[in-house]
Amino acid sequence: MEAMNDVRDEATWKRWRSVADLYHAVFTGLVLTAVTRRGTPDAAEFVFRIFRRQQQERFIAGLGKLGLSHLPPAVAAAQYHYLSNWIGGVSVEYMYENDRKAWIRYPPPRWIWRGTAICGIPGEVSRAMLRGWHANNGVALGNLRLGFVCTKQSVDGQDGLEGYYCEYDHDLEIDQRLVFARHLEAPPFDPAKAPALPVDSWPKSRLEKAYRNYAMEYVRTAAPVAVQLFGPDDAGYLLRLTGKLIGMxxxxxxxxxxxxxxxxxxxxxxxxxxxxxxxxxxxGIDKSAGSIAVQQKTWKLMDGVTDAHPACAELLRGLVEGLAAGCGRNIPVTMTAERNGARPFTWVIG
Incomplete structure (x- = not known):
């Protein structure tokens, strides 16, 4: 019986990882669609707002979940990025220098800009990610002396994204919270000195679900940000197009x-x-009307998102249309939504 459960668990986890890969691609695709359809400044603002929103929603709570709240600010921030990204399957390194200076490094290949996608990401868009999250950790901690010094960016042709959290002797102005020092190099990474999650509170099942959710969180954040930034019509077009392309x-x-x-x-x-x-x-599945209707009763991706506009569903519409096109030629898919109803979406297929 135990062996059967192990096999069942492994099959479930394999599917979760595949879902993570799909939503990872959707997120990267959304950024690339913004770059190509709206230009670099709009794409950078899009990425900035995504990462600032995630930072405000996740950082402080995440410090507690990971058991890091007691650490010095620079060390806590760096260890948070190391552990949270490691959970999501991101290649990341952490190097402690002292209580006021701690490094993080994302070596190639970069998770977020998977494969050839990195060739389409301007440096301004990568900097927007750092402005949105890394530069604001001190503010979130109530410590205006904490900033981030970036020494490398992969999209600029350097061998990874790296930098260090530094606690200065004085409060930092807004434009001092993220600075660049390209002449510096991160120290070597020693895995034996890196932080680790407590095994008792992070069993395999929790880690696998967190791996899946990590990628999905990016899309959960990006869809409402796109609508609020670009408007429902323009965002709906971008969301549906990206979903369809990635699905195919x-x-x-x-x-x-x-x-x-x-x-x-x-x-x-x-x-x-x-x-x-x-x-x-x-x-649920209904075959009574001569065609197959899938009644999707929940959309967990957007549960609890208070500013989720109906246009966010265009992402899901496009993704399912694209997946159907990838499955076979001429598989029609029609989606209807019931706002405030028990079944958010009904899909008529075939």
Whole structure:
């Protein structure tokens, strides 16, 4: 029985990781779509707002969850970035220098700009990420002496993104909280000296779910930010287009992790409901009308997002349309939404 449970757990975790890969691609795609359709300044503002929002929602609470709240500010900030990114499968390094100076480094390949995507990310967009999160950690901690010094950026052709948190002897102005020192080099990384999660409170099952949720959180944040920044019509177009492009590109990869392949509408319904289950969404299937209707009863991705505009659902519409196109030619998908209803979406397939 225990062996059967282990096999079942491994299959579930494999699906969770595939969901993470899909949403990781969606997020990177959203940034690239903003770069190509709206230009670098708009894309940079988009990324800044995403990371500032995540920082305000996640940083302080995350310090507590990771057991870091008692550490000196520079050390706590660096260890937070090391552990939280490690949980999400990001390649990251941490180097302690002293209580007022601690390094983090993201060596190649960069997780966030996966594969060839890094070639389409301007330096301004990468800097916006640092402005949004790293430069604001001192403010969040109530310590205006804490800033971030960036020494390298991958998108500028350097061998990774790296820098250090520094607690100065004086309060920092806004433009001093992120500075660049390209002439400096991070010290070597020693894994034996890096922080580790307590095994008792972070078992394998929790780590696997956190790995999945890490990637999904980026999309959960990005969709409402896009709508608030660009407006419902423009954002809805960008969200749907990105979702469709990524769905078409990633169907084969995700389906393979589910033990499925390409096929017809029936195949796609089987795949789509498996995807919903892997996202912890509830659903029902109705075949009474001569076609197959999947009634998606929850959309956990947007649960609790108080400013989620209906246009955010265009991302989901596009993603499902793209996945259907990847599954097989001429698989029609129609989505209807019931606002304030028990079933947020009904999908008619085939």
């Amino acid at each position: 590109q990633y169907y084969d990869e995700v389906a393979a992790s589910f033990g499925m392949a390409r096929g017809d509408a029936t195949t796609f319904v089987e795949f789509f409901t498996a995807l919903l289950a892997a996202q912890d969404d509830e659903f």
